[in-house]
Amino acid sequence: MADVKSGPNPLFLREEDLRQGIELLFYAYRDFTAEPDAMLAKIGLGRAHHRVVYFVGRYPGINVTELLGILQITKQSLARVLGDLVAQEYIAQRAGTKDRRQRLLTLTEKGQELERTLSDAQRARIAQAYRAAGAAAVEGFRTVMLGIIDAEDRAKFQPPGPGKR
Amino acid sequence: MADVKSGPNPLFLREEDLRQGIELLFYAYRDFTAEPDAMLAKIGLGRAHHRVVYFVGRYPGINVTELLGILQITKQSLARVLGDLVAQEYIAQRAGTKDRRQRLLTLTEKGQELERTLSDAQRARIAQAYRAAGAAAVEGFRTVMLGIIDAEDRAKFQPPGPGKR
DNA sequence: ATTTTACGTCAGCCATGTTGACTTATTTCT
DNA sequence: AGAAATAAGTCAACATGGCTGACGTAAAAT
Numbered sequence: 401m402a403d404v405k406s407g408p409n410p411l412f413l414r415e416e417d418l419r420q421g422i423e424l425l426f427y428a429y430r431d432f433t434a435e436p437d438a439m440l441a442k443i444g445l446g447r448a449h450h451r452v453v454y455f456v457g458r459y460p461g462i463n464v465t466e467l468l469g470i471l472q473i474t475k476q477s478l479a480r481v482l483g484d485l486v487a488q489e490y491i492a493q494r495a496g497t498k499d500r501r502q503r504l505l506t507l508t509e510k511g512q513e514l515e516r517t518l519s520d521a522q523r524a525r526i527a528q529a530y531r532a533a534g535a536a537a538v539e540g541f542r543t544v545m546l547g548i549i550d551a552e553d554r555a556k557f558q559p560p561g562p563g564k565r
Numbered sequence: 566m567a568d569v570k571s572g573p574n575p576l577f578l579r580e581e582d583l584r585q586g587i588e589l590l591f592y593a594y595r596d597f598t599a600e601p602d603a604m605l606a607k608i609g610l611g612r613a614h615h616r617v618v619y620f621v622g623r624y625p626g627i628n629v630t631e632l633l634g635i636l637q638i639t640k641q642s643l644a645r646v647l648g649d650l651v652a653q654e655y656i657a658q659r660a661g662t663k664d665r666r667q668r669l670l671t672l673t674e675k676g677q678e679l680e681r682t683l684s685d686a687q688r689a690r691i692a693q694a695y696r697a698a699g700a701a702a703v704e705g706f707r708t709v710m711l712g713i714i715d716a717e718d719r720a721k722f723q724p725p726g727p728g729k730r
Numbered sequence: 731a732t733t734t735t736a737c738g739t740c741a742g743c744c745a746t747g748t749t750g751a752c753t754t755a756t757t758t759c760t
Numbered sequence: 761a762g763a764a765a766t767a768a769g770t771c772a773a774c775a776t777g778g779c780t781g782a783c784g785t786a787a788a789a790t
Binding site: 446447448474476477481499500501 | 775776777778779780785786787788
């Protein structure tokens, strides 16, 4: 590969490159959350509710311990928002069949609708960015993002390969 | 192109691809902020203080209105954390010379040290991810992240080109 | 039978966002 | 010169969403 001057050389990382990376994350996250936050405010819910609804939608039948592991918050913090969501019938709970201590969480119809409404803005944003960037850029994006994420959670993003789960 | 099952095709965006994008942002931001948050807690400060210190370090002499524009929070929210930082001498204020109503903000020595300590963990995380991913992936990462960010703020990331600022 | 686990709950605290109203100093506009 | 707009600060009150600590109950595992 020739010495292309516009091409970045991340193996020769400058302070400025790293600052830019930090800022990309700050601005992207800020804008990424702004739309659903505004919708949530109208129905008296917050970002924490969105996260719960999102992950319950993603992993139907997830139990409380698993959800806590994803969100990395305390049981008490989760209890508050989960309580709201169950009371307002966005989320249904049922006892585990194998382990009856567990509360398996699923979205109700109403919850699915909420999840879709909230995340649609985010999906649209991602879709637009992906389309504008092209397939190769998307692959690079994924690779870098995975590198930023703690190793323990990278497995979640592996395609269903040799692993049994 | 053949029907390669592992190859992504972002022009043919599947629900799953978009979900993955949402999750990459969630996990990356979660892990990206965890280390500085833990350091901040030890000295009685929070993430909001970090953001202020970061951007004052990035734009020395920035005024309050500009900082509010970046953070997208209210003046009152900023006042609290900025007040702490000035009181504890992480940040110095001086009146603008051209417009004496402005308070221009700069980091003190102590503030610079704090900024460096806090952001070093983040810089290291970015650097490691960039190095592991390679130059092409980094370029793709930048492109996609810019696509996610609201158009108004994309200009901040343009290299000092034709524009006068 | 004991211990551990999964979950829930009460009580209180802190950080960080919000709105609304108002003041002061300075600059800009007419 | 006088009026209006702007930059910044401030007071008060409130909501959200984290946190710790302590304790309870049911079910599973040892």
